[in-house]
Amino acid sequence: MRMQTMLAHFGEETFHGAVVPPLFLNSIFTSNTFDEMKAPDTPYRYSRMGNPTTDMLEKKLAALDNGEAAKVFASGMAAISTTLLHFLKQGDHVICSYPIYGGTYAMLSGWMARFGVTCDFVDFRNLDNIRGAAKPNTRMLFTEGYSTMFMDVFDLRGAIEISKAHGWVSIIDNTCATPATLKPLDWGFDVVVHSLSKYLSGHSDVIGGVVVSSRDTIRKLTEIEVSLIGGSLPPFDAWLANRGIRTFGLRMKQQGESAMRVAALLAGHPQVERVNFPFLPGLGQHELAASQMSGPTGLLSFELRGGEPAVRRFVDALRWFKLGVSWGGFESLVYATAIGWQREQVAGTEYESRVDKLVRLSIGLEDAEDLLEDVEQALARI
Structure with a gap:
């Protein structure tokens, strides 16, 4: 089977x-x-x-x-x-x-x-x-x-x-x-x-x-x-x-496809400093990810220019992405490490300077067009 x-x-x-x-x-x-x-x-x-x-x-x-x-x-x-x-x-x-x-x-x-x-x-x-x-x-x-x-x-x-x-x-x-x-x-x-x-x-x-x-x-x-x-x-x-x-395979397919579209939008936006999603061609670690994984998931993160103030405005402006700590459900979620995260994990490393500007998105099962519009309008309010 x-x-x-x-x-x-x-x-x-x-x-x-x-x-x-x-x-x-x-x-x-x-x-x-x-x-x-x-x-x-x-x-x-x-x-x-x-x-x-x-x-x-x-x-x-x-x-x-x-x-x-x-x-x-x-x-x-x-x-x-x-x-x-x-x-x-x-x-x-x-x-x-x-x-x-x-x-x-x-x-x-x-x-x-x-x-x-x-x-x-x-x-x-x-x-x-x-x-x-x-x-x-x-x-x-x-x-x-x-x-x-x-x-x-x-x-x-x-x-x-x-x-x-x-x-x-x-x-x-x-x-x-x-x-x-x-x-x-x-x-x-x-x-x-x-x-x-x-x-x-x-x-x-x-x-x-x-x-x-x-x-x-x-x-x-x-x-x-x-x-x-x-x-x-x-x-x-x-x-x-x-x-x-029972619906795991179907959900992963749609969530992965929608995440690819959201990642592509973010990668081309001037307010976005970096997109962390190795399944998108041209991004860091893409070749390694493609050699090990058969496709994308619905989980990605990106880093905004302007640090925590920009992150705060972006998160608060979202309509369909609800602010929550988990991921992988039918609903789209957003979380920012500036809200709370174990900074001691990355103290003294390259990651330390990225914590305050990082936003994580969990792409759900909503129509991709609605999610794209939501991200675009939130980015416009930074």
Whole structure:
């Protein structure tokens, strides 16, 4: 099956001919006999560990990323933190790309230090920075397929070669790039994490996360961390995510096409100093992005001349782009790093001077012409 056909049909049981699978809201599952309950292969006992509704979603997500298995969580951060706690122990060292998602930065820059885990954040655009950060106790390489704010892409082939040569576990947050455009497990990454709250669910009504990896890794993660930490996705949220993911391929296509048009408009506007969208020919990193990703997403950023005052006027003048912190839903959103962002991530780097003038757009499913008109009229008010 191709992607959209798989999303429409794969992993769903048929109950009395129902097109939409039922929702299993129950917390426990009973057995008929002592031996049946005791059997190690009993599929369901307690919904924290497994549930038919979450299983349907996990089957789709594993297939979508070409993985053997998947485990869904109550948030993207639950997926990330559980994965870090699964692989890391006291004395381990992590090499992480920057800028990185804020929650990941907070975990690796400070919180994990409580357990004796250290991290170096380096610019993955230069592979020598990865090599130079290697230590005898390095255990993990962590990166993103498409960085959250500045929309950088990295040489994933080169990064994974370094990781494998050193025997590190490699983890990639693929929320921004999505499996519609990038499948990191095919490149050799060990683990992929996503926020379900963004493109995968797509309706801004679910908070969730997922880890996709080998069957053995997901089994161990479920038996240990999921059991002890308990960050499982509730069945109703899994049902909502499964509903949303059925249109994932169609949404990504339209959002990517609209984003290309918005990026082209911005790239030719005199008030715009820089557009961060490597899918547009002629922009920085375009060749690398085209060699690694099959198409654009709906997420882009740009930098305005005039800094924070210009950003403030632009954001406040928008009509269809609503001001919000997330992305990937049906609605178009705008956010500016000058409103609030972890500046310590980029202190002393080239990114530091770009924070106050950066605007991020998440392109939704509105008519592209309306979005273009909205951006044009807002730029005219700067």
